[in-house]
Amino acid sequence: MTELEILEKYEPVLRFAKSERFFPMAVEPYLEQCLIFPSGPHGVVEALLHLNEPLVARIGKLKSEQFFLRFINKPLNDSDVWVWWALLSAAGMVGGWFAANFAGIEAVLALSLLGALVIFMLASPIRLRIIPAALAVLFFVVAEVVPVWFFLHPSRYISVAVEYLILLPIYLIVLFYLSVRTMKFILDHLIPEAPGMVMDMLSQATEKIARESYFEYAKILEKDPKPVYYGRVLRETDAEANHWTILQYHFFYAFNDWRLAANGMNHHEGDWEMVAVYLKNDEPYAVLFSQHGAGNIEKWRTVRKAVDEHGNDTTHPVVYVALGSHANYSRPEVIRSPVMYKPGRLQQLLFWVDGFIHYLFLLLNPNQRARQIALRQFWTQGGNFLTEEMFASMRDETDHYVVTLPMEIASGDGHRIGLDGQNTREGILKSTSYIKRIMSDRQTTRPHVKEWRRVLLNPEPDWVQYKGLWGVKSMLSEESGPPGPKWDRPRKDQIGVQERKRWGRPLEWLAELENTVPNKK
Structure with a gap:
């Protein structure tokens, strides 16, 4: 069996939430639209050496990790609009003077300021909501x-x-x-x-850039409508002479809009995720899922498999992709707490302050039911009083959440990619039960084709060697674009970057998850 054939035999079925806007895509159309920027002195030197080469051709030649890509490069504030606003305002004031003297000027000025406010709201990078x-x-x-x-x-x-x-x-x-x-x-x-x-x-x-990314991705889908995964096959032998075949499925997304889609933690251009199927002595052993820079594991016997048209289980694991963040889960889940992964301190502080203000409002509310909710939380939580866990569990008398906290919504009630079959037997949750209707019903553009386009990473394309970030570099590492599938995120306390454990030492990653993830041994 060839590498492509064995990858196809176990390739996953991906189930997305209803309002997901970004799906696994080819790398090349993304790179064709990106600009690359140096983020350090070594990057500046290398950028000058490869100044006139197309990005797709030179990205693999860059040795330094001091680079980042930017997908959205159009200015968000159109200066022509402001020029026209100024000219029309001046002409209106002149006309207002001849029509009604100072009263005419005042009326035109009021309309002009109103127009400026509308332009600012449309052009501003602040959250439109x-x-x-x-x-x-x-x-x-x-x-x-x-x-x-x-x-x-x-x-x-x-x-x-x-x-x-x-x-x-x-x-x-x-x-x-x-x-x-x-x-x-x-x-x-x-x-x-x-x-x-x-x-x-x-x-x-920002929210504005997230929307622009969606529109640009929708244009790419018109030309290249087929979802893509990048497959890789590794063969290793452990200390007990067991033969392992590791099948890696790497997925690239143009944008991570977790915060906009589900009140999540971060926003960044570019997003690399992966699913790996481990075969032990040619028998399926486990499926490993990438989640926020870490991972999870599910033994093969408990993994949900796609069901074919005759009602039989196949060898295709069903993967539930979280809304916006694209973290992978083995079953439909909704996690409503920032403790789902290790956020930055500023993120934790902001969401805690948000919850605390809501709690005070409940406690001082003239509505007796609201006060009872706050008091009940105080008496029942004990040592967890005013912690994120308390805010995550606060519900009103109609069983709706009181405090808006980040949510990981891997509901599977939206688009589905992979082997077709009896899809209704795979299990889903309703994302509309957890997020506002305006969010769950937002505009989406989905791939017209549901079958995978398989790209084998053997030999490795040049872009695999790129060590920089696949999105804009932020002041906060959690908010920056991710590194590529092969490399870890650059760290301040080390020179250069290290190869990802899941890429170069897959058996170590397996052992780590078996030892750290509860009930997965």
Whole structure:
């Protein structure tokens, strides 16, 4: 059996969540659109030596790890729009002067400022979801403050007694009501977006860039509609003379939009994931799954397999891909806590503050049911009071989550890639039960073809040797683009980069997961 044939025999079936926007793709179209930038002195020197070569041709010649790729290179703020805005505003003011003197200028100025606000909202890199909420809060604040002018300036038409004994109490009641509603709106729509907005800015992969990446990926799909995996076959012998065949399936995604898709942790261009099937003495032994730089293991006897058209189990493991993050799971799962992997300290702080503010609002809420939720959490959590685990479990009386925390949604209720068969027997969860309808119903573009295009990494293409990042380098390592399938992420305390354990020492990776993942020995 050839390497391509054995890879095809055990190739996985990938199940995605309903609103997933990015699917395994070929590397070359991504590289054709990318620009490469040096991130250190060695990178600058090498960049000058290979200045006039196409990126696809030179990427494998670069020896240094001091590089990063950038997929979205178009300016997000179109200067022509602002030029037209300035010209039209000036012309409008001139016309307003001739039409109505200063009153005309004031009217045109107001319209001009409104137009500038609209342009800013469309062009700004800040999270688009926060803009409508911010405008609504601004409206509430104006509605509360404007009447103050009325009470500070006595009216000739309303008596003082009517103004202060009737209108003022009514205004204070309305003011209190609007204040409570404004605070609730802030807690429901602004604060949950704040951690993500801060991380977007630091990651240089904002919601705006995530959307642009989706549109560019959709254009690539029109020309190359077939999903791709990069296969690799390794053969090794362990200390007990067992013969191992390791089948690696590497998947490349144009973007990781976990934060936008499921209130997740990070955003970054480029995303490398993999699934490996281990054969021991030619018999399937286990399937290993990449998850956030680490991994998980499932023994073959408990792995879910695709069912063929006759109702028989096949040799194709079913893999559930998490929404946005593309981490791989052996069964449909929804994990709702930032402890699913080791986040950065700033990420932990932001989401903890978000949960703490929501808890205080519940505790001080005039609604008795809300206060009971907060008090019940206080008495039942004990030593976990005000921890992320407490926030992750808080539900209201209708069993909905109270605090928005990151979620890993490997539901499998969306697009499916791989061997066709009796797909309804594979098991799914409904992602709409865990995220808002506006998120689960967002626009998606899926590959028109569901069958894999198989690319054998033997011999290795030049791009495998590229040691830099496959996305923009961020101030926070967790928010930077990933390294390629062969290399570990560059570390500050070492010179150069090391080969990934799962790439070069697959039996060590297997032993590590068997010893560290509970109940998987």
